[in-house]
Amino acid sequence: MADKKGLLVREVREGYLFSLPAFLLLFFILFFPFFYVIYISFFTKIFGYEAIFSGLNNYLEILRDPLFHYSFYITLIYTISAVILKLVIGLGFAILLSQKFKGHSVVRAIAVMPWGIPLFVIAAIFFWFFDYNLGLANLLLKNLFGVRNILWLGPDLVVLSIIYVNVWKGIPFFMVNFLSALQTIPRELYEAAEIDGANSWQRFIHITIPSIKYVILLTCLLSTIWTFSEFDTIFYLTRGGPGYITHIIPIYIYFQAFSRFDIGMAAAASVLTVPLFVTLIAVILWLLRR
Amino acid sequence: MVGEKKEERMGRRKFIRNVGVVGAAVVAAAALGYGVSELTKPPPPKPATVPTRPRMRILYQSTYAPALNDWLTARTLEWAAKKGVDVELSTASYLEILPKILTSVEAGNPPDVVYGAGTLIALMAEDPKARHIVPLDDVYNEIGKEDVIEPVKKWYTIDGHIWGIDLFLFVNVVHLIKPFLYEVGRRVEELKTWDDYIEFAREVKKKHPDMYPIGVTLGKTFDGVETWHMFWWPYGGEFMTERSSAGVKYNSQVSRETLKRIVDLYNEGLISPDMLQADEFINNNAYLTRKSAFIVEGPTPYYAAVTRNPALAADTLLLPPPAGPKGMFTWGSKQAMCIFAESKNIDLAKDLLVYIFKNRDNYLQFIKSGYYAAYPVFKSVKEKLKEDPVWASYIEIEPTIVDYTYPLNQPSKAADEVVSKFLFADAFSKVLIEKKDVDVAITEVDVQIKEIFRRIYGR
Numbered sequence: 001m002a003d004k005k006g007l008l009v010r011e012v013r014e015g016y017l018f019s020l021p022a023f024l025l026l027f028f029i030l031f032f033p034f035f036y037v038i039y040i041s042f043f044t045k046i047f048g049y050e051a052i053f054s055g056l057n058n059y060l061e062i063l064r065d066p067l068f069h070y071s072f073y074i075t076l077i078y079t080i081s082a083v084i085l086k087l088v089i090g091l092g093f094a095i096l097l098s099q100k101f102k103g104h105s106v107v108r109a110i111a112v113m114p115w116g117i118p119l120f121v122i123a124a125i126f127f128w129f130f131d132y133n134l135g136l137a138n139l140l141l142k143n144l145f146g147v148r149n150i151l152w153l154g155p156d157l158v159v160l161s162i163i164y165v166n167v168w169k170g171i172p173f174f175m176v177n178f179l180s181a182l183q184t185i186p187r188e189l190y191e192a193a194e195i196d197g198a199n200s201w202q203r204f205i206h207i208t209i210p211s212i213k214y215v216i217l218l219t220c221l222l223s224t225i226w227t228f229s230e231f232d233t234i235f236y237l238t239r240g241g242p243g244y245i246t247h248i249i250p251i252y253i254y255f256q257a258f259s260r261f262d263i264g265m266a267a268a269a270s271v272l273t274v275p276l277f278v279t280l281i282a283v284i285l286w287l288l289r290r
Numbered sequence: 291m292v293g294e295k296k297e298e299r300m301g302r303r304k305f306i307r308n309v310g311v312v313g314a315a316v317v318a319a320a321a322l323g324y325g326v327s328e329l330t331k332p333p334p335p336k337p338a339t340v341p342t343r344p345r346m347r348i349l350y351q352s353t354y355a356p357a358l359n360d361w362l363t364a365r366t367l368e369w370a371a372k373k374g375v376d377v378e379l380s381t382a383s384y385l386e387i388l389p390k391i392l393t394s395v396e397a398g399n400p401p402d403v404v405y406g407a408g409t410l411i412a413l414m415a416e417d418p419k420a421r422h423i424v425p426l427d428d429v430y431n432e433i434g435k436e437d438v439i440e441p442v443k444k445w446y447t448i449d450g451h452i453w454g455i456d457l458f459l460f461v462n463v464v465h466l467i468k469p470f471l472y473e474v475g476r477r478v479e480e481l482k483t484w485d486d487y488i489e490f491a492r493e494v495k496k497k498h499p500d501m502y503p504i505g506v507t508l509g510k511t512f513d514g515v516e517t518w519h520m521f522w523w524p525y526g527g528e529f530m531t532e533r534s535s536a537g538v539k540y541n542s543q544v545s546r547e548t549l550k551r552i553v554d555l556y557n558e559g560l561i562s563p564d565m566l567q568a569d570e571f572i573n574n575n576a577y578l579t580r581k582s583a584f585i586v587e588g589p590t591p592y593y594a595a596v597t598r599n600p601a602l603a604a605d606t607l608l609l610p611p612p613a614g615p616k617g618m619f620t621w622g623s624k625q626a627m628c629i630f631a632e633s634k635n636i637d638l639a640k641d642l643l644v645y646i647f648k649n650r651d652n653y654l655q656f657i658k659s660g661y662y663a664a665y666p667v668f669k670s671v672k673e674k675l676k677e678d679p680v681w682a683s684y685i686e687i688e689p690t691i692v693d694y695t696y697p698l699n700q701p702s703k704a705a706d707e708v709v710s711k712f713l714f715a716d717a718f719s720k721v722l723i724e725k726k727d728v729d730v731a732i733t734e735v736d737v738q739i740k741e742i743f744r745r746i747y748g749r
Binding site for chain 1 (some may be wrong): 388389392393395396413414417419420422509510511562563564566567568569572575576579581707710711716719720723724
């Protein structure tokens with residue numbers, strides 16, 4: 001018995017030893033920066049200056065800042081709207097492309113393309129697409145329907161415009177995930193339902209959705225995390241403007257760091273978003289275990 | 291079952307032990323082989339004494355006029371070749387340059403020389419306990435301090451030392467498209483003050499109701515901040531008189547009148563609604579596509595016209611910025627070069643700056659390559675350009691070049707933060723987007739500015 005126990009202890013020790021290099025690598029790449037951000041968030045740390053311990057001051061200042069409240073609000077609006085739209089359109093496309101038709105593989109390949117385009121290229125494309133005077137969007141509307149120029153990146157439409165860009169970029173991710181999940185649903189289920197007299201809507205609600213619900217959830221959660229932390233396209237398209245209309249959380253953090261020059265404030269603002277991410281990640285892990 | 295499991299476990303342990311033994315044997319054999327080869331190796335030839343070449347890291351901001359970038363790069367590499375210096379030269383756009391500099395400073399590994407750090411001079415030199423750049427007084431003396439125009443020296447002076455030098459100035463001028471002028475029967479001599487230009491814009495609007503004749507940025511950008519100053523200073527606006535919240539003079543009647551003037555122009559349809567976007571290209575494009583009758587901007591749009599749209603360039607007049615009762619204001623955007631104190635090659639870095647600036651003929655060619663995009667920092671170069679008929683009118687503009695810390699006109703970390711946060715342009719958004727009253731907008735911005743000054747200067 002004692003022998004057996006000793007053997008087990010040795011095995012456990014060996015296990016830790018073998019995983020040590022990977023753990024050290026992960027520690028320095030992932031955990032160290034993360035804990036450093038938490039640590040520095042308790043300091044006033046101007047670039048190039050000594051860090052001065054300030055306790056919870058950074059957090060209190062941020063929580064009292066109406067701009068942070070607005071940033072959080074607009075980030076939520078942006079994220080929720082974009083994810084819902086990507087879900088609906090992505091699912092629609094996936095169902096469409098799961099059907100056999102002539103050239104369906106070509107259409108699938110084209111549909112995936114936006115996912116492969118770098119973010120700054122997308123920003124450049126849409127910067128010109130939405131331009132008030134020269135943009136393709138206005139040119140098309142003007143020539144086809146005689147519509148006057150629309151201020152896509154102006155105060156009234158800018159939130160919709162950035163959501164549109166995010167949806168355009170994100171649909172392929174949803175579509176590909178859903179498409180692969182749809183292909184795992186046994187045909188017999190649909191055939192049996194059809195024999196029982198279920199119409200296509202009933203088949204969709206009672207067979208398709210339940211069969212791919214975990215893929216839907218996982219895709220939505222991952223997309224929520226990415227959309228919430230989206231920076232590049234919005235920064236290059238609007239820089240948080242006009243005014244503060246698209247001043248999402250990542251842009252708020254950027255301005256704390258590079259306009260106020262205070263890393264402590266930027267770190268504190270970042271840390272304040274952690275609970276949301278932790279919750280989302282916990283749900284993802286729970287889903288993956290099922 | 292148990293016996294089988296035990297045997298399996300033992301087998302794995304044995305396997306690991308065997309792997310360990312084989313590994314140790316391989317390492318021992320390799321060590322033995324290496325030792326033998328080292329012992330039998332003929333002695334290496336004595337290396338010739340080659341001095342190690344100094345190595346420098348240089349970061350330049352890329353301007354909108356590629357010819358200027360090319361000149362600076364060529365001049366730097368030419369210097370490096372002459373001095374036997376290995377140079378690692380990188381460039382960054384104006385949006386990227388500050389984050390790049392700041393993060394490298396924080397990492398304790400800034401470049402040796404930087405171009406494009408204008409708004410960081412105060413941050414890097416104002417506090418004696420956290421100075422990251424070196425004073426350039428000896429560089430100024432070497433290149434001819436007296437020849438450098440006064441504002442440049444003044445706006446980089448802290449504690450009696452000069453900490454940066456502008457490669458050139460990015461002065462704002464009116465880009466006027468002549469056909470619009472002729473269309474409304476005006477002569478260029480009639481356009482001097484903001485009132486003249488606004489009247490001209492109204493006449494153009496009457497002829498072209500769909501057009502927005504005045505091209506000035508109102509968005510939260512450096513251009514938006516410039517717009518504020520261009521309308522503010524000529525009417526007597528003042529920003530700061532000392533480094534304290536009490537020295538901030540923003541909350542004034544002039545500020546209210548200025549904001550109201552600009553808001554009225556917007557509401558009258560003289561300024562395009564897309565000018566509220568946070569984008570520096572908008573008014574450039576308004577000029578390049580003839581959507582505005584005139585814009586007020588540093589002359590890179592003109593550079594773009596000369597190089598890509600000669601017809602527009604031929605139709606363009608570059609004129610002094612519109613004046614007010616106090617005179618005319620030109621934002622001489624800071625395009626600073628500086629040397630970091632962490633550099634191991636400070637003397638070489640200074641030598642590079644001398645090499646770039648000392649030869650005035652060469653500097654003259656640099657300025658000319660920018661087709662007005664770059665305004666010289668040397669009085670002598672300005673004099674030479676005046677002799678050239680193509681350049682005379684531009685140089686004779688002799689604008690009132692003012693730093694945004696007027697009337698103090700000295701570097702200020704707090705002022706730099708105010709500018710970096712685009713708070714002056716924020717006032718436009720507060721009225722035009724958030725629909726706040728002019729008075730409320732000025733008061734709110736004033737509170738924000740004073741908070742920054744109090745936080746930084748403690749008073």
